[in-house]
Amino acid sequence: MSDIKRPPQISNLVRDCSRCVKCGNCQFVCPVFAVRPEESMTPRGKVALVEAVTQGHLDGTSRYKEYLETCLLCGACEEACPNDVETVSIMSRGRTNVPREVRLRTFKGLVLTYFFRAVNLFKYAMRLGRTIQYFLFKRIPASSGMRRRFPMPVITSDRTLPVLSKKFFRDRYQGVVHEGDWLRIGLFTGCAGNYVYTDYNEAILDLLARLGATVVVPPEQVCCGLPAFAGGAQETAKELARKNLEIFEKCNLDIIVTGCASCSSHLTNGYVQILTEAGVEKERAEKFVSAIQDINVFLYNSRMVDKLREIGPVEGKPLKVTYHHPCHLVRHQGIREEPEALISAIPGVEYVPMEEADRCCGLAGSFGVEHYDISKEINDRKIRNIVDSGADIVVTSCPGCILQIRDGLRRNGREDIEVLHIMVLMDRQVKKAERADVAREEGKENQLKIAK
């Protein structure tokens, strides 16, 4: 047994594991088990391993780590568990059981431990990526001699990756970006929303401004810390959480919103404990966390459904829109009705629910890169359900899911189905309705003129 220094939060880990009676209910709902029916892929098996390692019967070896990491953290097993075993938390905490030297042996371990922490390094790497990305991924034909296998061990050259944004979101929008007479709202952009899919943050800005809010984008905000936390790099996770707390506290905000399901899940579920472990007083941490809301919940609570219904109609045949529930919203935060109600209220949209809408799409952050083969198979089931729904557009509320579903649709030759963040669709339709409204007004005037 190697000498593992156990962080305090795993002292109760054995007790939490002991709730699992190994009945097997979790296997049936596990998306990974569905495509890899082996005991090491079952949630109960992983819990058994965490238990054995924490008790000292087993070393935290690289194989242990590998087994634990073949998990989407989607939470489907928790929902099916008759004994309320908190698998997701056990997996994240179990990953800290791995000795530092084993963790750092991998590229991912290095990234999680050092890279995310060094904010500037992260930013410059993204800038560099923005410049060189065109040489590396799918856009170069496979037949071309220029296209070479990507040398970084964590990235598969096969996967279509999104293009890094030409101009990062927080480089364009900083500080108070809109002055209004309503709430003072801070926007937590998320890394994906800053570097890659800036469109949903732009949509959120526009929608909040229309509602009359004062919108603040603190430029120094950092990664929420979920990748580090889930990967077992607890120190990094603490440091990032603390930074965010300090930065947002200074802005004197009523509410902090984010359009990233993963960020909002980590900010609301994980932050109080992480911050207190980082030495922040509990009250202070709780006050910060209580101000954070997922954008769907915030808009829903702000009676956005009614407001959308009041907006005039959009011309033409309604768009058929289906919704994919991100794990980080539906299970990790219990947010199910809010996005569905919002979609149904968007002008010019017909909501067509798909089968298994809350089943994980298979990305799960770095899982989708490290285990692309498994991830693809899980994704294919999602794609079948999307196609069967007959939708023209699939919306979701998580940049990871967007990336994954776009990749799946491309592989299955269904690029005609558009994948959007809910907020992007909402903003687009609101603007369309507005234009239609203006056109009608103008039309009326013309008619009046004619009547005269």
Place this chain on the structure above:
Amino acid sequence: MTPEHTEAARKGPLEKKVRDQVRKIVGKENCSDRREDLFLFAYDGMNRRYLPDMVVHPKDAQQISAIVKLANQEGFTVVPRGAGSGLSGGSLAIDGGLVLTVQNMRRILEIDEESMTAWVEPGVLNVELQEAAEEKGLFFPPDPASMNYSTIGGNAAENAGGPRAVKYGVTGEYVMALEVVLPTGEIIHTGSAAIKSVTGYDLTSLMVGSEGTLGFITKLLVRLLPIPETIRTLLVAFPDLHMASKAVARLMASRVVPSTLEFMDREAVDCVRDYLDMKIPDDTSALLLVEVDGSAAVVDMEADVLERVCREIGARMILRAGTPEERDSMWTARRSISPAIMKIRRMKINEDVSVPRMKIPDLIDGIEGIARKREVKIVNFGHAGDGNVHVNVLVDPDDAGEMERGDEAVKDIFKLVVSLQGSLSGEHGIGISKAPFLGLELTPQSQEVMRRIKRALDPNNIFNPHKSFDFDPASARREIPRSYE
């Protein structure tokens, strides 16, 4: 069993030379002796841990036969394992040795619509067979609670039952023929594809329910039935348990055979009240969930009969499901008991005793007395139609006194069951969990017959030792203690 017979297989950890030979038989990608993997196959649904020396995923009878021959030669034990969801410890490697899984035997080989049979490999999940059969308008009647994750091979080895057993019977009644690797390595075929067959001893029945002690099932021919056209579901509340029991007897005598007849006692009803959409009367002492299946014209008439019988006896509430959603919400009552009782105590000792149907009130009354005497909470529910009751003794593992009182209560319950001409296990099997109590139900003579059969088929006692009548309390020394111990 003679001491030599029990000791024969125990030779300490498997030598490297032997492990290499196993690797050669199945290929190194189909087996592992890595400690991480051993821990994954150390447990089953009984939630105890015994570490095997090696985990092996053979792909057919020939590979298993070669391994078993090696086991006899080298003196190590082999333990067959399905999904590892059994509740009596049947797949635990008590002496270490090899765990042989069905992971690489998951094919449905053939579904014959006309003869309504299917050939399957043992690793096919019950639910997978159900789905495949459904496409042809057929179903596989055995429906254990674990059907979404347990295997057909495991169902047959444990002779699993389920709610539908009251009308359709248990797994054994649907197994027609088997391919089995014997503990000495021979591959035999039992039974026949013909429905009627009395040629020789019924070895199929011997293998079914043998808990993996007499051989490894490598192929099964199972019987399927046409899916009933429709189902009617009733939820009935009685103010008195005896009334409910009388209703069960009357229902069965009214020539209506329910496809399901589940009951919950007062404690169980109180547990699930909060989970339900419907209001259950406060004075409910027993709740029955009754279903009839068949053609639409008949089931409505049958449901009328059931309703009338229940009302005459004094039911306080009778609800009839009109839609699949309503049926679902009624089943929620039954399905939420397990999670609900875990909110009361962190651990339940779940025993699936079985008594003649008419003795259910005596059983429940007796259990109430035991709960008072031992100062523990006991919740009962289960299959009223066939007298198979799930007795759940709720205990807190942190409370040593309560744990001990719980164990005493279980012993009392077993004695009570036997005094009511009942059986220690209706469907979970004996394994190691109930082995110490076997003598309560089986006479020394009948246990001796079982030993002789075992010795005839497994002379070196290498096949899943220490289970059922072969139980040896000393074998528990290899157990890895549970985390709260």
